[in-house]
Amino acid sequence: MPSNSLVSKSFSLSKYGIKKAAVHYQLSPQELHQISINKNMGVETDSGALAVNTGEFTGRSPQDRFIVKDNVTKDKVWWGNINIPFAEDKFDALYHKMITYLAEKELYVRDAYACADQDYRLNIRVINEFPWSNMFAYNMFLRPEEEELENFQEDWLIVNAPGFHANPDKDGTRQHNFAILNFSKRIALIGGTGYTGEIKKGIFSALNFILPVAKNVLPMHCSANVGEEGDTSIFFGLSGTGKTTLSADPNRKLIGDDEHGWTPDNKVFNFEGGCYAKVINLSEEIEPAIYKAIKPGAILENVIVNEQGKVDFKNVSITQNTRVSYPIDHIDHIQIPSVGENTKNIFFLTADAFGVLPPISKLNPGQAAYHFISGYTAKVAGTEEGITEPVPSFSACFGAPFMPLHPTKYAEMLSSKMKASGVNVWLVNTGWTGGPYGTGSRMKLTYTRAMITAAMKGDLNEVGYHTHPVFGLEMPKECPQVPKEVLNPKSTWENEEAYHKKAHLLASFFNDNFKKYEDNANDEILKGGPVV
Numbered sequence: 001m002p003s004n005s006l007v008s009k010s011f012s013l014s015k016y017g018i019k020k021a022a023v024h025y026q027l028s029p030q031e032l033h034q035i036s037i038n039k040n041m042g043v044e045t046d047s048g049a050l051a052v053n054t055g056e057f058t059g060r061s062p063q064d065r066f067i068v069k070d071n072v073t074k075d076k077v078w079w080g081n082i083n084i085p086f087a088e089d090k091f092d093a094l095y096h097k098m099i100t101y102l103a104e105k106e107l108y109v110r111d112a113y114a115c116a117d118q119d120y121r122l123n124i125r126v127i128n129e130f131p132w133s134n135m136f137a138y139n140m141f142l143r144p145e146e147e148e149l150e151n152f153q154e155d156w157l158i159v160n161a162p163g164f165h166a167n168p169d170k171d172g173t174r175q176h177n178f179a180i181l182n183f184s185k186r187i188a189l190i191g192g193t194g195y196t197g198e199i200k201k202g203i204f205s206a207l208n209f210i211l212p213v214a215k216n217v218l219p220m221h222c223s224a225n226v227g228e229e230g231d232t233s234i235f236f237g238l239s240g241t242g243k244t245t246l247s248a249d250p251n252r253k254l255i256g257d258d259e260h261g262w263t264p265d266n267k268v269f270n271f272e273g274g275c276y277a278k279v280i281n282l283s284e285e286i287e288p289a290i291y292k293a294i295k296p297g298a299i300l301e302n303v304i305v306n307e308q309g310k311v312d313f314k315n316v317s318i319t320q321n322t323r324v325s326y327p328i329d330h331i332d333h334i335q336i337p338s339v340g341e342n343t344k345n346i347f348f349l350t351a352d353a354f355g356v357l358p359p360i361s362k363l364n365p366g367q368a369a370y371h372f373i374s375g376y377t378a379k380v381a382g383t384e385e386g387i388t389e390p391v392p393s394f395s396a397c398f399g400a401p402f403m404p405l406h407p408t409k410y411a412e413m414l415s416s417k418m419k420a421s422g423v424n425v426w427l428v429n430t431g432w433t434g435g436p437y438g439t440g441s442r443m444k445l446t447y448t449r450a451m452i453t454a455a456m457k458g459d460l461n462e463v464g465y466h467t468h469p470v471f472g473l474e475m476p477k478e479c480p481q482v483p484k485e486v487l488n489p490k491s492t493w494e495n496e497e498a499y500h501k502k503a504h505l506l507a508s509f510f511n512d513n514f515k516k517y518e519d520n521a522n523d524e525i526l527k528g529g530p531v532v
């Protein structure tokens with residue numbers, strides 16, 4: 001373990017215009033943990049993790065995510081309410097305002113990188129106002145060796161000042177918080193929010209532009225792991241669908257839990273060096289790998305900790321989006337380096353709160369493209385407002401908020417990779433069974449795991465399939481360790497008629513959403529949608 005001294009090397013930020021700040025460069029996580037506690041910014045839990053509150057924001061703020069519109073981006077980015085343009089001169093002015101704000105503070109600087117495949121490595125320098133945000137950068141980005149720091153040149157700079165508030169009228173932001181990417185200057189400005197996820201998703205968004213355009217690499221919002229025979233599995237899905245949970249599989253080595261690239265020579269590599277798991281209702285019994293990762297070095301966010309340091313994972317009084325970040329080596333079974341070959345199975349995870357989609361089904365190439373472009377999951381309405389109907393949520397490529405290019409660009413790349421590698425594609429509903437949210441219940445994690453394991457082992461190859469009457473999906477008739485009736489959603493509902501009505505309702509949501517892509521989709525893809 002590195003020393004616990006709080007003395008840091010002298011390090012100058014004057015080239016960025018930050019002259020007087022007291023700079024802590026490349027502190028160890030132990031040091032940052034201790035400083036956070038000394039400054040009353042966090043507490044230590046009984047398992048030795050640091051617990052912090054991120055403040056006003058406990059999740060990302062997609063409406064405040066901007067991209068500078070300039071010569072590099074103007075013709076390439078898919079502008080709209082996901083990729084919101086920001087003026088060059090406004091960016092420069094805001095940058096200087098932030099630098100002035102930071103100039104006399106105590107700052108934390110870290111050099112790190114993204115992309116575990118060294119061919120695509122992106123060096124990152126992070127300047128943080130808060131020690132725990134810098135510790136987050138240590139956990140989530142890849143960690144260079146000591147000798148790599150000597151002549152470290154950053155490809156991207158992140159300036160992160162949660163305490164800085166923008167003035168929307170003058171600065172061109174929507175409100176006081178913002179995350180702005182500048183592809184010409186290669187700078188990400190994050191201000192007014194302490195939510196750490198903005199830091200990692202900022203670089204993810206940058207890579208989602210850089211990699212396909214310059215390197216022909218498909219960036220993916222997915223987790224990935226590798227089996228004993230060297231076969232790689234990829235799990236796409238929107239937030240809360242199970243990427244992190246399902247990729248932590250005791251029988252497979254983890255490549256990563258959230259952001260990956262698929263190279264022209266068929267490798268899948270992690271962009272990150274750590275995991276960022278949801279901890280709502282976490283239990284040691286059901287999710288042992290994640291539970292055990294919460295030890296010294298881990299940072300818990302927005303959880304409730306009692307006087308004895310015990311964490312109440314059921315308490316959502318701050319937010320439902322309670323989280324923990326940790327370096328990937330807090331998980332026992334990991335692939336080193338975080339690169340896999342031979343992709344055999346792709347899973348699209350969806351948490352269907354309508355209880356309509358089968359718990360597992362096999363997709364043909366047209367259906368795979370259709371579901372990838374649709375990117376469906378559902379949000380369950382807040383219980384406090386007494387809303388009982390789930391809300392469908394469509395997010396192209398299972399990650400539209402992070403995709404600067406038009407979704408069809410990523411979809412075309414995925415289609416050609418799928419065809420070239422002959423992967424199996426599965427749609428997995430980790431959401432509701434036995435009825436919609438409110439009547440049914442969430443799919444048992446043990447069943448979902450058993451279905452995924454069976455698919456990967458080839459146990460679903462010979463079982464025979466039913467075709468779903470509305471969605472046209474192929475549903476296996478049997479699966480080891482899973483009761484037969486669970487496999488066909490209709491038979492888990494009390495009333496068949498009600499099931500069919502709901503299935504048609506969900507199909508109509510899919511159809512409405514897909515209208516905007518119809519002009520770009522070929523016949524094969526159009527046939528991949530609901531059949532009635």
Ligand code: ATP
Nearest residue numbers: 238239240241242243244245278430443444445448
């Ligand atoms: P994000 O993109 O926000 O990181 P994610 O896709 O990684 O989201 P997870 O962190 O894995 O999502 O969250 C899935 C949550 O759903 C976990 O809290 C998990 O315990 C819970 N869950 C309940 N049932 C299932 C199931 N059948 N399959 C997967 N997850 C389940």
Ligand code: MN
Nearest residue numbers: 243244258276
């Ligand atoms: Mn995750």
